[in-house]
Amino acid sequence: MRLEYFDMIDKVESFDPASKRIVTRSTVPAQSPVFEGHFPGHPLVPGVLLTETMAQASGYLLLGLNGLTQMPFLMMVDKARFRTFVEPNAVLDVSAELVHEGSGYAATKAKIAIAGKPICDAELRFRLMPFPADMRTLMQSRIAAIGLSPEAA
């Protein structure tokens, strides 16, 4: 994870198009400018960045399922729950599943666990739109870096 670059997912552990589910893993860095303010002397990953982490796992799931034909943009966060603190060096298991595929949008459920212990979860919704200029290339690079193989190109 590179928190300050919103680079939240390290690698894909599994991607199952049949069950429309993805499991990813991320390791919280030991140090980050984020921790200088949140909080001095008591570093904790902000809930908003945990939400972003769940959104990115969901986003990669959707990209994997649609073969990078549309870009998912987060448009709604429902029922977000943050059950315990996340500290530096924590290894996060971030999973997401598709719960509804609409026309031009999709809904997922995502969660984060550490060693099997639930950390946070949320229901997320995404607008699916044509890729803005150059973003498809960027996302192709990202999914290759984290080891995701899309359904179809």
Next chain:
Amino acid sequence: MSATFETVAGIISETCDIPREKITPQSHAIEDLGIDSLAFLDIAFAIDKAFGIKLPLEQWTQEVNEGKAPAEQYFVLENLCKRIDDLVAAKAA
């Protein structure tokens, strides 16, 4: 049609915080009720779930944008409800 409209009106009222009495079959979702595209996706999600269908929003939007269909055809509520009934019937067939 009436039951469909009641369900849709309830969804719109709850989703967009619009008083139920302001929502009529003749209401235009965008022009009369002020529902924006993001809120309409929220409504579509609730309609999809309530009726077990998939509103073809991308197709409708494309048809309207290309001038192949008037927006009223899809976004006046009585017309929207007719489309929903058609989709439900097609799914059951």
